[in-house]
Amino acid sequence: xxxxxxxxxxxxxxxxASGPLVATSLLxxxxxxxxxxxxxxxxxxxxxxxxxxxxxxFNPGGSVKDRPARKMIEVGLATGKLVPGKIIIDSTSGNxxxxxxxxxxxxGYPVELVMPGNVSAERKSIVGAFGAKAIYSDPLEGSDGAxxxxxxxxxxxxxxxxxxxxxxxxxNPLAHTETTGPEIWEQTDGRVTHFVAGIGTGGTIMGTxxxxxxxxxxxxxxxxxxxxxxxxxxxxxxxxxxxVPGIYHEDELDSKLGIATDEAYDMxxxxxxxxxxxxxxxxxxxxxxxxxxxxxxxxxxxxxxxxPDFGDRYLSTNLWQGWMxxx
Amino acid sequence: xxxxxxxxxxxxxxxxxxxxxxxxxxxxxVVDQLDKQFPGIKSRICDEAGEVRRFVNIFVNGEDxxxxxxxxxxxxxxxxxxxxPAIAGGH
Numbered sequence: 102x103x104x105x106x107x108x109x110x111x112x113x114x115x116x117x118a119s120g121p122l123v124a125t126s127l128l129x130x131x132x133x134x135x136x137x138x139x140x141x142x143x144x145x146x147x148x149x150x151x152x153x154x155x156x157x158x159f160n161p162g163g164s165v166k167d168r169p170a171r172k173m174i175e176v177g178l179a180t181g182k183l184v185p186g187k188i189i190i191d192s193t194s195g196n197x198x199x200x201x202x203x204x205x206x207x208x209g210y211p212v213e214l215v216m217p218g219n220v221s222a223e224r225k226s227i228v229g230a231f232g233a234k235a236i237y238s239d240p241l242e243g244s245d246g247a248x249x250x251x252x253x254x255x256x257x258x259x260x261x262x263x264x265x266x267x268x269x270x271x272x273n274p275l276a277h278t279e280t281t282g283p284e285i286w287e288q289t290d291g292r293v294t295h296f297v298a299g300i301g302t303g304g305t306i307m308g309t310x311x312x313x314x315x316x317x318x319x320x321x322x323x324x325x326x327x328x329x330x331x332x333x334x335x336x337x338x339x340x341x342x343x344x345v346p347g348i349y350h351e352d353e354l355d356s357k358l359g360i361a362t363d364e365a366y367d368m369x370x371x372x373x374x375x376x377x378x379x380x381x382x383x384x385x386x387x388x389x390x391x392x393x394x395x396x397x398x399x400x401x402x403x404x405x406x407x408x409p410d411f412g413d414r415y416l417s418t419n420l421w422q423g424w425m426x427x428x
Numbered sequence: 429x430x431x432x433x434x435x436x437x438x439x440x441x442x443x444x445x446x447x448x449x450x451x452x453x454x455x456x457x458v459v460d461q462l463d464k465q466f467p468g469i470k471s472r473i474c475d476e477a478g479e480v481r482r483f484v485n486i487f488v489n490g491e492d493x494x495x496x497x498x499x500x501x502x503x504x505x506x507x508x509x510x511x512x513p514a515i516a517g518g519h
Contacts, residue, residue: 246436333513363482
């Protein structure tokens with residue numbers, strides 16, 4: 102098969118009826134994730150309010166983070182900041198690290214990742230499997246500790262590294278403006294009325310929200326965040342107590358909902374058992390937020406929520422450990 | 429006295445201190461003592477039933493108390509007790 106034919110086939114394959122994908126590069130398989138309607142975990146939401154989850158776990162690296170990682174690397178290559186001989190380094194508590202490790206392996210660049218020592222065992226294993234080097238920061242310092250340690254390492258030998266810098270790189274939200282937003286618009290035939298996502302770096306909600314509001318300024322963009330600084334929602338940040346990412350602009354949100362860890366965990370169990378969706382804890386938080394929004398609506402609506410990953414990479418964490426025994 | 433290591437999000441209770449001393453012969457006693465020194469901190473660590481919240485890990489000298497005697501895990505003078513959120517936050 103020629104490259105051109107492969108490109109064409111990949112481009113049209115967003116429609117499952119067109120058959121299995123054929124890509125010439127792993128990077129082409131990032132994005133075009135499916136939406137699935139949440140049919141049972143609706144808790145009294147009126148029938149004409151439909152809720153769709155975008156399953157980002159279908160990305161090849163298993164999370165929404167494949168999108169910004171690919172874009173940041175592409176921009177790095179295009180601007181000459183990433184050249185052969187450099188090491189890709191960033192601070193990450195997991196999914197971005199996995200995405201960078203995967204893309205680094207696919208493109209032949211070494212990757213070093215600074216992460217808090219308490220990220221899940223699965224994440225550490227996956228990153229290691231791709232050949233990336235993990236550097237652990239103090240678990241008590243959280244993701245901000247990883248950010249600071251990464252800055253220190255970079256300051257010692259700046260010429261050695263390319264740092265995508267997901268918290269401050271506009272290519273992060275741009276990835277979503279270029280892919281996630283248009284996908285949601287097309288998948289809902291422009292009917293989306295509300296967009297709900299968690300905040301980690303803010304890239305997903307900023308970039309997707311911008312695209313959707315450009316298409317229809319009435320679309321409501323709603324963020325879910327941990328209700329307290331001390332929480333168990335891996336991947337999400339409590340903004341008021343964190344180093345605020347440079348790409349995050351709260352004034353672009355229509356609202357922000359604080360979600361309790363326990364409520365989010367319970368929602369993960371329900372989505373798994375009642376919808377058949379084994380997803381990560383941030384998805385639970387996002388769905389709690391989506392239901393809160395849905396219950397206030399008095400007219401037909403289409404809510405799209407982002408489920409950033411699947412739950413198999415959390416089976417060793419407190420989310421699942423000890424839970425089964427009590428059921 | 430045990431040395432208790434405090435995670436960043438709970439340092440608002442300890443006036444910014446990353447480690448404090450607390451007396452107690454078990455983790456439960458240490459946590460109660462902490463709450464006397466820093467009112468409100470226990471409710472962040474334990475739920476209404478008094479159990480350690482699901483997303484909180486407590487280590488005594490590096491050993492997870494879930495795999496020991498939970499809140500009943502003994503604490504001796506000079507032990508290091510670490511309170512660590514199960515996850516990191518941020519992506």
